[in-house]
Amino acid sequence: xxxxxxxxxxxxxxxxxxxxxxxxxxxxxxxxxxxxxxxxxxxxxxxxxxxxxxxxxxxxxxxxxxxxxxxxxxxxxxxxxxxxxxxxxxxxxxxxxxxxxxxxxxxxxxxxxxxxxxxxxxxxxxxxxxxxxxxxxxxxxxxxxxxxxxxxxxxxxxxxxxxxxxxxxxxxxxxxxxxxxxxxxxxxxxxxxxxxxxxxxxxxxxxxxxxxxxxxxxxxxxxxxxxxxxxxxxxx
Amino acid sequence: xxxxxxxxxxxxxxxxxxxxxxxxxxxxxxxxxxxxxxxxxxxxxxxxxxxxxxxxxxxxxxxxxxxxxxxxxxxxxxxxxxxxxxxxxxxxxxxxxxxxxxxxxxxxxxxxxxxxxxxxxxxxxxxxxxxxxxxxxxxxxxxxxxxxxxxxxxxxxxxxxxxxxxxxxxxxxxxxxxxxxxxxxxxxxxxxxxxxxxxxxxxxxxxxxxxxxxxxxxxxxxxxxxxxxxxxxxxxxxxxxxxxxxxxxxxxxxxxxxxxxxxxxxxxxxxxxxxxxxxxxxxxxxxxxxxxxxxxxxxxxxxxxxxxxxxxxxxxxxxxxxxxxxxxxx
Amino acid sequence: xxxxxxxxxxxxxxxxxxxxxxxxxxxxxxxxxxxxxxxxxxxxxxxxxxxxxxxxxxxxxxxxxxxxxxxxxxxxxxxxxxxxxxxxxxxxxxxxxxxxxxxxxxxxxxxxxxxxxxxxxxxxxxxxxxxxxxxxxxxxxxxxxxxxxxxxxxxxxxxxxxxxxxxxxxxxxxxxxxxxxxxxxxxxxxxxxxxxxxxxxxxxxxxxxxxxxxxxxxxxxxxxxxxxxxxxxxxxxxxxxxxxxxxxxxxxxxxxxxxxxxxxxxxxxxxxxxxxxxxxxxxxxxxxxxxxxxxxxxxxxxxxxxxxxxxxxxxxxxxxxxxxxxxxxxxxxxxxxxxxxxxxxxxxxxxxxxxxxxxxxxxxxxxxxxxxxxxxxxxxxxxxxxxxxxxxxxxxx
Numbered sequence: 001x002x003x004x005x006x007x008x009x010x011x012x013x014x015x016x017x018x019x020x021x022x023x024x025x026x027x028x029x030x031x032x033x034x035x036x037x038x039x040x041x042x043x044x045x046x047x048x049x050x051x052x053x054x055x056x057x058x059x060x061x062x063x064x065x066x067x068x069x070x071x072x073x074x075x076x077x078x079x080x081x082x083x084x085x086x087x088x089x090x091x092x093x094x095x096x097x098x099x100x101x102x103x104x105x106x107x108x109x110x111x112x113x114x115x116x117x118x119x120x121x122x123x124x125x126x127x128x129x130x131x132x133x134x135x136x137x138x139x140x141x142x143x144x145x146x147x148x149x150x151x152x153x154x155x156x157x158x159x160x161x162x163x164x165x166x167x168x169x170x171x172x173x174x175x176x177x178x179x180x181x182x183x184x185x186x187x188x189x190x191x192x193x194x195x196x197x198x199x200x201x202x203x204x205x206x207x208x209x210x211x212x213x214x215x216x217x218x219x220x221x222x223x224x225x226x227x228x229x230x231x232x233x234x235x236x
Numbered sequence: 237x238x239x240x241x242x243x244x245x246x247x248x249x250x251x252x253x254x255x256x257x258x259x260x261x262x263x264x265x266x267x268x269x270x271x272x273x274x275x276x277x278x279x280x281x282x283x284x285x286x287x288x289x290x291x292x293x294x295x296x297x298x299x300x301x302x303x304x305x306x307x308x309x310x311x312x313x314x315x316x317x318x319x320x321x322x323x324x325x326x327x328x329x330x331x332x333x334x335x336x337x338x339x340x341x342x343x344x345x346x347x348x349x350x351x352x353x354x355x356x357x358x359x360x361x362x363x364x365x366x367x368x369x370x371x372x373x374x375x376x377x378x379x380x381x382x383x384x385x386x387x388x389x390x391x392x393x394x395x396x397x398x399x400x401x402x403x404x405x406x407x408x409x410x411x412x413x414x415x416x417x418x419x420x421x422x423x424x425x426x427x428x429x430x431x432x433x434x435x436x437x438x439x440x441x442x443x444x445x446x447x448x449x450x451x452x453x454x455x456x457x458x459x460x461x462x463x464x465x466x467x468x469x470x471x472x473x474x475x476x477x478x479x480x481x482x483x484x485x486x487x488x489x490x491x492x493x494x495x496x497x498x499x500x501x502x503x504x505x506x507x508x509x510x511x512x513x514x515x516x517x518x519x520x521x522x523x524x525x526x527x528x529x530x531x532x533x534x535x536x537x538x539x540x541x542x543x544x545x546x547x548x549x550x551x552x553x554x555x556x557x558x559x560x561x562x563x564x565x566x
Numbered sequence: 567x568x569x570x571x572x573x574x575x576x577x578x579x580x581x582x583x584x585x586x587x588x589x590x591x592x593x594x595x596x597x598x599x600x601x602x603x604x605x606x607x608x609x610x611x612x613x614x615x616x617x618x619x620x621x622x623x624x625x626x627x628x629x630x631x632x633x634x635x636x637x638x639x640x641x642x643x644x645x646x647x648x649x650x651x652x653x654x655x656x657x658x659x660x661x662x663x664x665x666x667x668x669x670x671x672x673x674x675x676x677x678x679x680x681x682x683x684x685x686x687x688x689x690x691x692x693x694x695x696x697x698x699x700x701x702x703x704x705x706x707x708x709x710x711x712x713x714x715x716x717x718x719x720x721x722x723x724x725x726x727x728x729x730x731x732x733x734x735x736x737x738x739x740x741x742x743x744x745x746x747x748x749x750x751x752x753x754x755x756x757x758x759x760x761x762x763x764x765x766x767x768x769x770x771x772x773x774x775x776x777x778x779x780x781x782x783x784x785x786x787x788x789x790x791x792x793x794x795x796x797x798x799x800x801x802x803x804x805x806x807x808x809x810x811x812x813x814x815x816x817x818x819x820x821x822x823x824x825x826x827x828x829x830x831x832x833x834x835x836x837x838x839x840x841x842x843x844x845x846x847x848x849x850x851x852x853x854x855x856x857x858x859x860x861x862x863x864x865x866x867x868x869x870x871x872x873x874x875x876x877x878x879x880x881x882x883x884x885x886x887x888x889x890x891x892x893x894x895x896x897x898x899x900x901x902x903x904x905x906x907x908x909x910x911x912x913x914x915x916x917x918x919x920x921x922x923x924x925x926x927x928x929x930x931x932x933x934x935x936x937x938x939x940x941x942x943x944x945x946x947x948x949x950x951x952x953x954x955x956x957x958x959x960x961x962x963x
Contacts, residue, residue: 010526011522011525014276014716017277018272022274022275022280038733065647101647103743108787108880147737149737155879155881160875162874205852210838265739278720350851377617445713524712526783527789529714532943
């Protein structure tokens, strides 16, 4: 009967899987390749002068949809390295119990101070263990592998003026053009090559990435975007 | 010592030994099933407890023992408490007449096959009472389905088990095995269809996929065992695997030649164990590859297909045995 | 039962039985919110005559989290990670839906590359969603310990490869927050297209395996053929869209009929079946899976160059403001038509929407439950619920 034949076929299929290599990755003995953009826990970084990059602007606190960040801004005082007056953060608390890993705090930081990491957060036995205090966040800077994603990289990627002139013209034309003209204006599909340099640079970017102390205005990134995207790291 | 009758002594010693062996086989049968199921699903099974997870059954037993013993308030206490041990009891008692080697059986009853089938039939009761006594609608439904399935599939099981009896001319299981040793294994000859029907009916009796409607997790939470926790649940769990092993042992004895060896190699308990474990492997393989039947489809399969087929098989075997000498058989 | 016949009988299948005929001897079984098979927290109260279901009353709302109200407090730029969690099985389409609605309201244009990327992500999300559906359907049929789980783990193995691809692009495996107003936030890294082709080829080769364990299996077919037949008229009356509607014979797919983003540049072959039972729905979804694999390959090869974001990148929670205006945008998710209706002019000086309403396809699918379950057994109830593929996160929001 049909049942037997189909049963035999299902059974043959299961048996074939027995002889394949299992797909289990035995964590923590083996680790999965997560890619450089993984967003797992947080770190606060120091800028190129070795000083804390966080200026206490509270943008991350304002944008967080889950309201897990609490920043206590300190008084504006002169920097010990450059001598210029800048803001500081007296305290920075990030509650991982409620974080939804949306990366918005990283996106809005004007000084690339808060970044996410590629390593998992260390689990704890109580809720307090999962609250990242300022010293834990600064410790993560050196103890974990930082992710590629930080404000300046992301903003550069999202710059609306990025891409070739031809593309921009075609998009504009397409928006207001008739269908026949829009067809002609479509550029040919080219192989993907954006952000390649940034991906390749990511391992070094952890240490060598000069974090901007001033706000990253679109004008700055536009100047950097005048050439192709490969020139990006040097242009900073 | 001389106050104990030799048969009773024989029964106690052999029974204790066979029961111990079977229960150990059950525990490590569970380990094997989990590893094999894992491999069929492209993953590893238990790996952490002991080398390749061999101590996992012990870990499971320890876990079940330390759980809270809950008895629902409205449950029928006597039936609730009695059901898990009874399932194990009836299953183990079935093994009494199975010969594991030449004349190595707990008891050589002349009505061995009847004993097996009768106790297999009694197995339905504790499952049913567990469902009733749990005071839980899911368990009740599971119990009702188990009864319907259990009593329906007994008929093809009994009829197909009659085929070896007809061929060997006796209900003594040891004699059936001896007959197979002298002539040929029943499965290699006219008993093939009977073996298939017996196998399928045993799957249904043991509530194994594709016939596991009484304990269908996705529909009935845990079916009959919903309200059981801790070692009581452990007993049900063990009884299920034990029933599978016992059904494999019975099928090996009745159809596969029991302790009889292949290719003229020496007979012995190793053959019996090998065949039992081979059938257990088949049952596991079936379980982890197929989806389950719906209860009415299950009933259809039994009453419309298996019962007439097994009836016909009994008649054909009887005619075969009668006419064979006249046609110059072996 | 159709709506018309229910009206004639004076029966409202969605209202509870307040008194029942004691002579009828019905048993009330609550397939409660916690259950190994109801997809998410969904409760259906069954009135059983023996094993036959005489009446079924569904209850939703166990996963209601007040998403629409929350979004009135949060601003436009903060909405995407919240809405991710509605249809948590295909998060890309949720993000796309809400950002399309905001773009329509705020009149922000999406560049061509972003349109293609969004469509590609949506199609890959469709593949992963249908794989998950097939996996859970297997468990519903075969049990958590048994052949259904084998199908489940096979499907999840392939789904992992898609999630890994998304992780390479966005950094997150599951809730991405990669769409933004005006486009996307993460661009595609080098070498990604090749990996997409590898993963999709692998899945395409494994579809045969799934079929062996499912629609080509006689037991599976016996469990699903003729079960839960949904007439096309009833489906249309209840507002059901997506694979369920297509399985009942109605040829309607927003990707082809009301194309958005890159769908107007590619040709979507819409899969339909006539029978309307669970088997037809299974066939439609599996064929859609193959079709999505084909579309994804086309899209990833044809990705144009250009910027990925047409609006200003997010620097400030209140950077997008809308004084007034309304927009309704509908797109085709793996479950059907997901509609987002947004009215501007809310709090935070217009940086929040005044009202955001999400039209979830799963809720309409669940509305068919009282009609489909009557006359079957509990086993059928589980299979029917599985074939409707409801996701309670979006049904309850």
